[in-house]
Amino acid sequence: MDVTIKLFGPFRIDRFKKAVREYPSGTCVSEIIDELRIPLHLLGIVLINDLHAGIEDVLKDGDTVCLLPFIDGG
């Protein structure tokens, strides 16, 4: 299945802003996080198709996953 991955903030460094990648059916978000070596302690928000999701959520063909860092303060 094809999954679009969008990265934000420091996650883009040495990676990419947006990419479409192929994964086996049943892949969950945490596997992508592991593959991309996104530091978990910085991961704040996971969106699947613009909706808040969890790292154990299973993806479907055509999904868009956004991985965003935390926001705090100002």
Next chain:
Amino acid sequence: MKVFTTDPVSEPSSVVYLRCTVDLNSADVRFEDVPCRNLEDVLGGFGRSFQILAERNISHAYCEGNPLIVNTGLLTGTTAMTGLRTYFSGYSPLKESKKGLPAAMWSTGSGNFGAKFKWTGLDELIFEGRSPKPVYALITDTPEGPAVELKPADHLVGLFAHDKMMVLKQEYGVNAHFAAIGQAGEQWENVYMGAVALSTDNQLKSGEDKMRFAGRGGMGSLMGYKNLLALVALSRDKIKAVSPEVRNVNINVVKGGGAARLQPISRGGGGGTWAAYDVLQAFHAVPINNFRPQGNDLPEKLFREHVEKEYVIKSEACYRCGITCHNNVHEKKEDNSTGRFLAKFDYEPLNLLGTNIGIHDAGQAARLIHLCDNYGMDSISLGVTISYLLSYNERHPEKPLLNGATFGDYDKIKELVELAGLGKLPEIGRGSKRLSESTGETSYAYHVKGLELPAYQPETNPGYAWAIAGGHMSMGTYGLLTREGKSDIESWVEGITRTKLQIVGFDMIGLCKFFDITKGICTQMVVDCLKSEFGLDVTPEALAAAVRRAFLLGLALELRQGYDKSEYTLPAEVWERRNPNIKLPDITSPEFIAELQKRVWEVFEPELEGLLGQP
């Protein structure tokens, strides 16, 4: 401070604070030992000052009966990381109810002043009345204990906040740190949003104006009204050896999940609060042109990845803080080395004096932030009042206000900032509530209860309505929708009435919120610090209860100062002109807000009964 108990919950009066009261009219200085009344008194900050303010009936901020209370928190000046905070409290010239009564306010900042203040041996300094002439207060550590005297400040009049500090540094040397106002605070009659600037080690050593600020609510204007231009805290450093318990806490603060995202990117962190730009842009929730996100990529012009192509960004820290969340922007020389310091890029000032007023050039935003800082104004209130004006002028091109500035018009916006800072533009200096009332167009004035909103879209945070001071410093719901994805009424009622109000605990105990922003102060880390530093046994539950009582007192004070429940709402434009560009569930429909108001007051009201009558 003297501590004669291990149980401050049961025996608060066995913790005794040293208070100095200065009568600015007569220059009389009086010291007294004041036993604490309850745990929130012990913790300090606004937990103490609001109990003092509750004893005063104040109908005008600029009156001699309105005290300026300067204090610290229990952990200020200790070995606990981020224990640097100073608090300035009083009735605000800026934040007022529709009945025109001033709200009790506090503001806070880091830098070195707080620790030095605490090391003089003084816990609390109350300024009463007004000085007939410009003065500054000198607080010194002597063998007999702290001494406070007033000194003539004619030589400081008219100087930028930074320049005042550099003059005082010449006089008092390396053991002194400072709190000062800029010209804006001196022009208190026309500037209600004056900030208090606080000196830093980095600033005094480098000569660069890298100050910190207690900005919200006009406490700098209150200082100016009192003709009090600066405070000097003169003491040698009194840093104890760090205990193993506090060392473990500090390591956890720096390396644990809480502060990691605020650390420099070079250290594998998230890069400070600037990263909020990237996150909020994913939802098209970055404020643009007076809080009207457009669904485009305009905010990306101020993303760090673009700014660092042209400028040098130095990651720096507050005194002895390992979090290192400062992003100080410097010019980049031709050989790529670091040039002149321009400004610190925190999310709020960068957005509100940048994207939200149509400025998308980092250099221009930096210069506006720099001017705001040195004139000594709150960047949030200044930016949002200017964005209101620009929005008005966009609607009325045939008859614009003031210099006719529009979004993105840098030269005219800069002129507004300069004139406001010099007290020549009360239309800006007195804030967006008054400006919008003068035009009759209030729906797009982005304040709540008279205090301008920070740079989180109100569509994402109905919790603003119950913030008792700055919108995100005193109600931690600004991430409840964007970060946690909560859009149901139960989560919002729970957040506002129980969990997210706990953020105000940091503004009692002397710690920066980045110590542990999501959990508040009712944690084992804080318990360990209190035990190690003072021998105090306090449970997280007792801390949470004290924080809640302090918050509720703040709410009760608002109601006493004439706030009607109808004022616990958001700017009307939020639902009158719903923004289709924000990619988040709608939690600010009139129906949702009405239900939220009903449910929140159902929780709070019973607890507020009789609160102000209690000792």
